[in-house]
Amino acid sequence: MTQRVDPNILTELKAFGAMGIEKCTNCGNCTAICPMASEDEHFPRYMIRLAQIGMKDELLGSKELWLCYNCGDCSETCPQQAEPANFMAAARCYAVTHFAPLKIGYLFCRTPLLGGFITVLMVLFFGIFFYGERQTVATDSLKLFHFIPRDLVHNAGLAAMILIGLVSLMTIFTMLVRIARVNNLSFRNFFNGTRMNWVQAFWEAVVVQSLAQKRYREKCEPSQNSVKWYFSKWFVHAATMWGFLGLLLATALNFLLDILGVKATGTFVPLWYPTRLIGTLSGLLFMYGVMVLLVKRWRSADKAHSFSRPSDWIFLILLWLSGMTGFIIEIALYLPGAPLWGYWMFIFHMAVSLVLLLLLPFTKFAHAIYRIVALYVHALKPVAKPVTAPASAD
């Protein structure tokens, strides 16, 4: 089979932040120290090698890129200080820009000023849009969904969800095609009798590894320094993710209650009301996670955080802003006398949250999609030997 070689890939990857990777002598220390590497899935050295010899398709179609949780052990022990962990992060960023349509990811991975500018512009755009749609301000109590009509908020949210859903499907498809080609997976497997653990792999990828973070929790704490469990990598990440999912759940439930006519969105509810309670608790967890992540990144706390791409920052800052504004609104809700800033914060909150969702396939947020796909392929195995396929016509 012919292989297309892209001699520029190393230069391109360096622009994504894989500094120092040309120092790599392929000694294999990184792979041997990596807690995730196994007989079949060996990285980071192999990934670096692919980049060095220009095997772009192989690199982009590697599920291994997404099996790395960036513990930083490889960079810590690299004899050449070639920063393999940083290379893996850069390569993931590179993959994100290649999977997502129109290479929009370029803006957020490579151009901090332009990426930041566009993000701010989008927030401003939606802010102004919602401001233009504002209604009268109630002064007796905070009536947010009268201020911005309930239906408008719901429709904007739904439209954004559908849009990113479609884009995500496209990116997942792109990635699957690439991964399948590299890993010799084919839809023919469906028909020639190879039985794969399709369902079990899905459970493994989504529940065991993504929601429960099994491998992350068990293997990926950096061995160099011991930290308290509440600062451990996996817990901080899990807090952020579970918090985010909790907030998403609370929002979805609210919407459901509205559709079912149980409770119109925007009705005043006490703090212990189930959806409000879920939202508040998730929000606290979420804010804790995001803040620790921000501080770690700001301080370049360890090898894994020694270099940050614009997309890392934009993602985290958007997360923080949406969480923070949400809490300010909640405080405003329970304060007497409907403070006016509660309304402005509501506009800001919606604008930021919309931008966060819309940018999902293009920023660091995209890992939520790609990791699951990679973990799925990782978990996919033939369950039995293929039964002899009937002789085909050709």
Added chain:
Amino acid sequence: MENFNVDTLVIGGGIAGMQAALDLADQGFQTALVDHEPTIGGKMITLSKVFPTLDCCSCITTPKMSSVAHHPNIQLLTYCDLQSIQESDSGFRVAIVQKPRYVDAHKCTGCRKCEYECPILIPNPYDRGLGAYHAIRVPFSTAVPQTAVLDMDNCILCGKCEKVCPTQAVTFTQKPETFEVQTRTIVLASGFELTPLEAKKEYGGGLLHNVIDPLMMERFLAPTGPYGRVLRPGDGKEPTSIAYVQCAGSRDQSLGVEYCSRVCCMYAIKQAMLISGALPMAEITIYYMDIRTFGKGYEQFYQNAQAMGVEFIRGKVAAIHEDDQQNPVVKVELTEDGRVVERTHDLVVLSLGMVPSPGSAGILELPLGDDKFISVPAPNARPCHTTRPGIFVTGTAMGPMDIVDSIISASSAAAATSAYIRAHQNGQASPKPQEEAVYA
């Protein structure tokens, strides 16, 4: 001791220092050789064989040690520390402290009766702690000078040695003695140390029972060694599977040692060959990043080892741990197959690199290079000249090198020193120094 004048003072009695001293003394220069150990011989006297000829190390070193001791133009100063150096009109005034041996060097005949009587045994550093010697002893059988030395830190003052000594040489009341040497030139040959076995946490930090340094292996292989055979130190078992971890102390920026130590590939190959002779059934594996066999006859040596069945695996060992039988388990990527494996061996030798000896650079006020070895400003034009006129450097004090190169470097330093002394004789002005820019 009386103060005295010499033409040159050689610091360090290893192979480079001895060679430089002999070359200068043979030309008629009055030479003093100072070493902080009670014997000369340096690291080389503890080695088994030299590469690539597999000649016996003792057979090369011992005659040189004797020549140094008996040369009419060489004043041997063992067990001495440098105290200070001052520049003077005709060179340098060096203050030297003779550490107390608690044995009168003039009376001691080296009969070793004291040693046989001494009840105290302590780990023998010349055997890398694998064997033991007594609190009072001649350091080893071929030590030069054959003068006993007493280790006061471990002595229990039982007095047995004093009673048994036929010449009443043992004197417990000896004090350090300071004297001055006036010298025209100094040749620094302070040598190297191994990177510490403990340095790399991933390799067990020196705590694994059967992970040893290469100088230990030299002692196992040397005919003068503690056991006369290859054993693993953890339980005395004869190893059947031995692994070498190359670049364990060099070319590793996580250790702060960026340079290649230049000798590790060759000594590992040499030891592998010697082990093949000592333990014909043993399987020997060398894990490497690159094999650097650059010297004359070295590549052939490497190919011979391959032909002898030594297994060479390309991959940097990332971590070593121990299984419940104290067998070291190495984790490595076989980069040529693209597989990560854990392999269990009986004995692992870390091919540690060279770091500069914490020697006399501070006292001599010589600048160090990025690698912490003595800086040589014009290595191509004047390979042994330091930044201070009249002070020359040779051997592994200036950077990692093997025995062959050390000897070449020593003769080179001797030639440079000789030229310098002659140029400054009879109050002549120094000749115009060569234009460094042209050669550097």
